[in-house]
Amino acid sequence: MLQCKHAQEFSFGPRALKDALISTNPALQELYAKAFSRAEKLFLSEAYNPQRTLFCTLLIRTAFDWLLSHPDAPEDFETFYHAMLRRKQSYCRKxxxxxxxxxxxxxxxxxxxxxxxxxxxxxxxxxxxxxxxxxxxxxxxxxxxxxxxxxxxxxxxxxxxxxxxxxxxxxxxxxxxxxxxxxxxxxxxxxxxxxxxxxxxxxxxxxxxxxxx
CATH class of the missing domain: 3.40.390.10 (Collagenase (Catalytic Domain))
Known part of the structure; x- marks a missing residue:
């Protein structure tokens, strides 16, 4: 039987979060700059703001939590972007x-x-x-x-x-x-x-x- 553990925090530094969400790839950074409005960028920037109040720190409370009992390798946006077979809408499929x-x-x-x-x-x-x-x-x-x-x-x-x-x-x-x-x-x-x-x-x-x- 799994033993209960003390609550653990899942948190990363602002630089690591920004690299994970926006990527260090210049092409993806340019895509980010063109695709989002100023208001959308302000909203997304809260994710890697050290003083953020919009997104709370994730707490892992017990060993029965999904993240502990079913561990997955971390994935950033760049990995997701290049690995995913994206289905693009067309005139007939939208x-x-x-x-x-x-x-x-x-x-x-x-x-x-x-x-x-x-x-x-x-x-x-x-x-x-x-x-x-x-x-x-x-x-x-x-x-x-x-x-x-x-x-x-x-x-x-x-x-x-x-x-x-x-x-x-x-x-x-x-x-x-x-x-x-x-x-x-x-x-x-x-x-x-x-x-x-x-x-x-x-x-x-x-x-x-x-x-x-």
Whole structure:
């Protein structure tokens, strides 16, 4: 059994944070200078401001924390930028589609606003704000039975869990022609394989353009 530890701080110096977020690569620095407005740069600069109040220091409180129990190699922006296969929007593929899965009251606002003709909801507005320049559309909610994915009962709570791969295959095979990507949303638990107890989300890399959470 993992032993609980004292709280640990995850913090880095201003120079290290600036290099990680903006990069030391002159080409990426030039891209940063051109892409963001003065107000956006002021907002981002708070991340590497020693006296910042907007972004708090990250505390790791116990050995059960994800960062301690599932360690990952650090990644800065330059590594991400060159390693990621970026999907660029085009005239015919410029929409992010949200696909509600299962009947759930917490997702009903997506269906309601789909009928009203736009993403006038918290989820859609948040996605449009984050992926600036892309449009969000919501698809009609679909029942679990129409996906034909594998499922199981959780060992801890006996709740139904859906196999993420089955959902991803369904989304990929039914992706609209003008979709840059499709995101499935469900309130049911997901699992990626039999050895995992659960997962928060999963996506298809490359040209799949689909994910579920």
């Amino acid at each position: 929409h992010i589609y949200l696909q509600p899965i299962g009947k759930a009251s917490s997702l009903s606002h997506l269906e309601r606003n789909r009928r009203e003709g736009g993403p006038k909801n918290t989820t859609g507005s948040c996605v449009e704000s984050f992926f600036l320049g892309l449009r969000v559309k919501c698809l009609p909610s679909i029942p679990i039975s129409s996906i034909h994915c594998c499922y199981r009962h959780s060992q801890d709570s006996d709740r139904v869990q859906l196999h993420a791969d089955g959902i991803l295959n369904f989304l990929k095979n039914n992706k609209p022609m003008d979709a840059l990507c499709v995101l499935g949303l469900t309130l049911l638990d997901l699992y990626p394989c039999e050895t995992w107890s659960f997962t928060f989300s999963k996506f298809l890399p490359g040209q799949g353009g689909t994910g579920v959470c």
